[in-house]
Amino acid sequence: NAGVTQTPKFQVLKTGQSMTLQCAQDMNHNSMYWYRQDPGMGLRLIYYSASEGTTDKGEVPNGYNVSRLNKREFSLRLESAAPSQTSVYFCASSNTIRREQFFGPGTRLTVL
Amino acid sequence: GESVGLHLPTLSVQEGDNSIINCAYSNSASDYFIWYKQESGKGPQFIIDIRSNMDKRQGQRVTVLLNKTVKHLSLQIAATQPGDSAVYFCAEPYTNFNKFYFGSGTKLNVKP
Numbered sequence: 001n002a003g004v005t006q007t008p009k010f011q012v013l014k015t016g017q018s019m020t021l022q023c024a025q026d027m028n029h030n031s032m033y034w035y036r037q038d039p040g041m042g043l044r045l046i047y048y049s050a051s052e053g054t055t056d057k058g059e060v061p062n063g064y065n066v067s068r069l070n071k072r073e074f075s076l077r078l079e080s081a082a083p084s085q086t087s088v089y090f091c092a093s094s095n096t097i098r099r100e101q102f103f104g105p106g107t108r109l110t111v112l
Numbered sequence: 113g114e115s116v117g118l119h120l121p122t123l124s125v126q127e128g129d130n131s132i133i134n135c136a137y138s139n140s141a142s143d144y145f146i147w148y149k150q151e152s153g154k155g156p157q158f159i160i161d162i163r164s165n166m167d168k169r170q171g172q173r174v175t176v177l178l179n180k181t182v183k184h185l186s187l188q189i190a191a192t193q194p195g196d197s198a199v200y201f202c203a204e205p206y207t208n209f210n211k212f213y214f215g216s217g218t219k220l221n222v223k224p
Contacts, residue, residue: 040216041216041217043201045211045213102158
């Protein structure tokens with residue numbers, strides 16, 4: 001039981017490049033989330049998915065797209081990376097009843 | 113305690129002392145709150161939760177207090193240990209049941 005896994009762990013991009021962050025959970029959770037965390041800051045919600053096939057914007061969705069591929073997987077895409085997107089990205093999941101979120105280890109992204 | 117902004121509040125305590133971390137929330141209709149712990153380089157981890165129909169909830173060495181009159185939460189850690197050194201976040205829900213706002217966090221330093 002791996003919980004929430006994220007790939008890659010680290011990534012360096014140049015401005016304008018694109019990439020996809022991958023997230024998978026094996027807890028059979030319905031809800032999945034993408035957050036970003038800037039130095040000394042709390043977590044800010046980028047996108048949320050309540051179930052397979054549904055997605056919803058969070059606080060800071062601009063510059064990002066998501067895909068809920070199936071119940072297990074939720075990916076985050078940066079189409080044209082900008083230095084302002086340098087951050088640590090966390091994926092999380094929860095079930096509908098408990099609401100407690102389980103987090104992955106994070107992806108540390110630097111955009112030059 | 114927690115505050116919105118760029119500076120992460122820091123609490124320094126001596127090993128063995130009790131710690132109190134505070135959090136102000138914004139929505140008087142929030143029905144549920146969660147405290148998370150984030151160790152350096154890791155994703156946040158659930159500590160304890162509390163529903164709005166409760167004033168107090170106890171876990172193992174942790175207690176959460178809820179004061180709805182002033183919209184304030186506190187996390188008390190008894191007999192603080194070096195392993196408690198981390199950043200602590202409180203989270204309150206959006207109007208959407210399963211989406212949460214995270215506070216900016218309080219860094220706890222435990223001195224041996």
